[in-house]
Amino acid sequence: MKFILQIILIAILSAAVEFILPWWSVAVVAFIVTLVMGGKGGRGFLAGFLGVGLCWLVVALCHDVANEHILSARMAVLFKLPNYGMFMVVTVFIGGLIGGLAGWAGALLKPVKGR
Amino acid sequence: MRRFFGGLLLVITTVLIYVLDKPMGALPAIGRLIDPVNGCWANAEPVNKDFSADQKFPGIKHEATVWIDGQMVPHIHAATDHDVYFIEGYIHAYFRLWQMDMQTRAAAGRVSEVVGQKAFEFDRKQRRKGMGFAAENSLKAMEADPRTKQMMDAYTEGVNNYISSLCYRSYPLEYKLMGFAPEQWTNLKSALLLKYMADDLTGATDDIALTYLRDVLAPKDFQLLFPDKIAGSSPAIPKGTVFDKPSLTVPAVPTDTTIFPHYKTTDFGEQKEEGKGSNNWAISGARTVSGAAILCNDPHLGLNLPSLWYAIQLQVPGMNVYGVSLPGTPGIVIGFNDSLSWGFTNNYRDVKDFYEIKPVEGNKNKYWLSGKQMDFSTRVEHITIKGKPEFVDTIKYTIHGPVYFDEHYATKDGLRRMLAICWMAYKPTNEMLCIYNLNRAKNYNQFVDAILNFQCPAQNMAYADRQGNIALWGQGQFVNKWKDQGKYVMDGSDTATLWKELIPMRENPHVLNPQQGYVCSANQSSTDSTYPYYYNGTFRELRAWRINQVLSGMQKASLDDMFRLQNETYSILAANTVPVMLKALSVKLSSDGNKYIEQLKSWDYRLDKESTIATFYQIWWSCLYRDLWSGAFGKVPDQLWPTTERTMQLLQDTAFGNRSPEVNKSYKEAYDSVKKLEATIGTDWYKVKNTTVAHLTKLPAFSYDHLKIGGWGNAVNAVKSDHGPSWRMVVQMGKEIEAYGVYPGGQSGNPGSKHYADLLQNWVDGKYYRLLFLPNSDNQGNKSIKYTWKVK
Numbered sequence: 091m092k093f094i095l096q097i098i099l100i101a102i103l104s105a106a107v108e109f110i111l112p113w114w115s116v117a118v119v120a121f122i123v124t125l126v127m128g129g130k131g132g133r134g135f136l137a138g139f140l141g142v143g144l145c146w147l148v149v150a151l152c153h154d155v156a157n158e159h160i161l162s163a164r165m166a167v168l169f170k171l172p173n174y175g176m177f178m179v180v181t182v183f184i185g186g187l188i189g190g191l192a193g194w195a196g197a198l199l200k201p202v203k204g205r
Numbered sequence: 206m207r208r209f210f211g212g213l214l215l216v217i218t219t220v221l222i223y224v225l226d227k228p229m230g231a232l233p234a235i236g237r238l239i240d241p242v243n244g245c246w247a248n249a250e251p252v253n254k255d256f257s258a259d260q261k262f263p264g265i266k267h268e269a270t271v272w273i274d275g276q277m278v279p280h281i282h283a284a285t286d287h288d289v290y291f292i293e294g295y296i297h298a299y300f301r302l303w304q305m306d307m308q309t310r311a312a313a314g315r316v317s318e319v320v321g322q323k324a325f326e327f328d329r330k331q332r333r334k335g336m337g338f339a340a341e342n343s344l345k346a347m348e349a350d351p352r353t354k355q356m357m358d359a360y361t362e363g364v365n366n367y368i369s370s371l372c373y374r375s376y377p378l379e380y381k382l383m384g385f386a387p388e389q390w391t392n393l394k395s396a397l398l399l400k401y402m403a404d405d406l407t408g409a410t411d412d413i414a415l416t417y418l419r420d421v422l423a424p425k426d427f428q429l430l431f432p433d434k435i436a437g438s439s440p441a442i443p444k445g446t447v448f449d450k451p452s453l454t455v456p457a458v459p460t461d462t463t464i465f466p467h468y469k470t471t472d473f474g475e476q477k478e479e480g481k482g483s484n485n486w487a488i489s490g491a492r493t494v495s496g497a498a499i500l501c502n503d504p505h506l507g508l509n510l511p512s513l514w515y516a517i518q519l520q521v522p523g524m525n526v527y528g529v530s531l532p533g534t535p536g537i538v539i540g541f542n543d544s545l546s547w548g549f550t551n552n553y554r555d556v557k558d559f560y561e562i563k564p565v566e567g568n569k570n571k572y573w574l575s576g577k578q579m580d581f582s583t584r585v586e587h588i589t590i591k592g593k594p595e596f597v598d599t600i601k602y603t604i605h606g607p608v609y610f611d612e613h614y615a616t617k618d619g620l621r622r623m624l625a626i627c628w629m630a631y632k633p634t635n636e637m638l639c640i641y642n643l644n645r646a647k648n649y650n651q652f653v654d655a656i657l658n659f660q661c662p663a664q665n666m667a668y669a670d671r672q673g674n675i676a677l678w679g680q681g682q683f684v685n686k687w688k689d690q691g692k693y694v695m696d697g698s699d700t701a702t703l704w705k706e707l708i709p710m711r712e713n714p715h716v717l718n719p720q721q722g723y724v725c726s727a728n729q730s731s732t733d734s735t736y737p738y739y740y741n742g743t744f745r746e747l748r749a750w751r752i753n754q755v756l757s758g759m760q761k762a763s764l765d766d767m768f769r770l771q772n773e774t775y776s777i778l779a780a781n782t783v784p785v786m787l788k789a790l791s792v793k794l795s796s797d798g799n800k801y802i803e804q805l806k807s808w809d810y811r812l813d814k815e816s817t818i819a820t821f822y823q824i825w826w827s828c829l830y831r832d833l834w835s836g837a838f839g840k841v842p843d844q845l846w847p848t849t850e851r852t853m854q855l856l857q858d859t860a861f862g863n864r865s866p867e868v869n870k871s872y873k874e875a876y877d878s879v880k881k882l883e884a885t886i887g888t889d890w891y892k893v894k895n896t897t898v899a900h901l902t903k904l905p906a907f908s909y910d911h912l913k914i915g916g917w918g919n920a921v922n923a924v925k926s927d928h929g930p931s932w933r934m935v936v937q938m939g940k941e942i943e944a945y946g947v948y949p950g951g952q953s954g955n956p957g958s959k960h961y962a963d964l965l966q967n968w969v970d971g972k973y974y975r976l977l978f979l980p981n982s983d984n985q986g987n988k989s990i991k992y993t994w995k996v997k
Contacts, residue, residue, distance in 0.1 A: 192215075
């Protein structure tokens, strides 16, 4: 439950901070959320990856569906990717990776009680 | 351990972010770019976006309305001049900001600032040419007139109002890809854009190459191959037009023999094709089905995305005008208002001359002029190069103009002498005032008064009004020259070579309601030889011959006839050369070769998109042209060879000798090329010529290639590889104005918008849009209006 909550919290906070701060602020969000809420290291990575990934997937999908893939198809050609779907996958993966690494670091650095 | 690993991960994350936030080589900062919230995804415009809005603009004095129609053409209705140009500026920026920015950077030689070293040579050339100098001079004239000052100030205000509303998220996509930010707009940028057009249209001249050829060829051959006026020209101002008595005396040719310098091949660097053309014509009401005059125009320019033109309607009390505007400048360049219509084609009269400068030996700061030592003035150009230190070029200026080539600067193939340029574009001219008045003109006299302000680039301006009048002016500011003045490079130390009197612009070649019932210009010679003043230029005749041929045979012209003619692929060159080529051909044909020859014999000379024989002919012709001239002219500077039309005439002339050797050789070359094409991409004409409408960055992802369209430079539908009709317009000036138009692109400059290139296919197919010309009113009930901006 805490894990799911972490993912949702990272996703929502990421979307919110990005309206004011640069794109990499998602890493800060993932880091702080896992730093505060903790969890096993590997889970921190997953929470960050899925949280930021979810945020980016939803935002990108909203744009892409309304746009009928005009832009994503062009960007796919630009980056020599086979189709617009792959551009979406690459986008979400990069966001997820940044969030995951930051989340993992946060989980590991959380002060452990009683030590 | 856990902390160490956590710390290590934190470092890795930071490094990764750092890497993804930095542009690498030609690649943009990937992280920033792909971020769905702020990056490129934010430029994905919803296909059903509702553009209706309530806009609040500080600076707008009265309420205004913008109606946007189904083709995304805005119709601005405002109470004052200030407001209408403010809103036009805002809208141009809203849809085309990056393009405006890049094109003015290109004009000013400021591209390296955003793309780095690779644009440096281009930038330096622009600086040496004096583009900034030219724009600053014109800006002074534009700001000295209260009408154009207000027009440009309001426009700039509107553009800047839009720019100040932007953040990274709302930047046009290309800024994100190239990693730079929009900067404030200025009136100078608008002036630069007009000079960019002047350079595009009058910048290329044959002066240097002709200077060389004049010495290399015997005078008889020189006249034969490079005649001043080609025989059989059908001039823009019809033959037989009576010209007013000139108010100036044409000066006598100076008697000194040193007025033209002499050059050998060794004076040039290493040496390594056809210009821009356009068509316009107007038919008087007496010769149309409807009885109303019809005006047609298709200016041929570089085919790019975002498109050069932006369609728009502007309304204030006293002005209701529709047409195409140049994003980056206020007003409408080509179009019609509720009284009259006008179109432009380039007038190739030479307005750019070269002077060889004799520097004073031992003193770098002085040059000779008629026995006196003159001081060079200087202009210091700072070229900012992304990722590199600034480059400073000190350019010398003479009384003629800037020194283009000198000991500090030479292009790879350029002349190794000190050469200054004298160019009409350097003069403080106010073309904006022409646009201002033209957009408001009510009748022929007001049209003439307006265009007298259009000095450079020289244009053939066609006119038609609702009274059924038609006219054509060979417009521009010209110099009263002695014969051959400016045709060749001139001695810059001799005052006899200086530009002196200007020809009064009312004496420019023109015709109102000629007997023939139509006027047409397609970059051909301006006049017949009865025009009293001297001029030279790089005129082209082929399309003019064809348009005259068609229009002179047309008694009752309909709009459909006009559409058909603008899209006609008939090659007058092929019609004239195929018979002589076949006659001269004397090789033994293979069975395949025989097939081509049979097809040529029964060909209708149309360069249709899927024609394979058109491909065969075009390749054969270009091989023949090369084989005829490369021996004699391969090393001529700027590759100046006899024109296509002159070559055609010579081939038809038996005095030119037996050309079978070249015809046979080129036939074999063409045969081999076509065989290779058949084995690879095929020989459909459109596949071979590959018409491409490329994004200004040349990125294939944002471009369209292999467009299925016929034509070529030698047909009325002059669609070449990357040049062609940039705006096709047909306007019938009846009781109700009936206007049609199409251009190869779309109203939006955003590659993520469905309006980025949504007009392109109809342009390719030769189809037109009925242009929505709204009455000048506060309220509109037209069903074609899709969105409305209420502006306060």
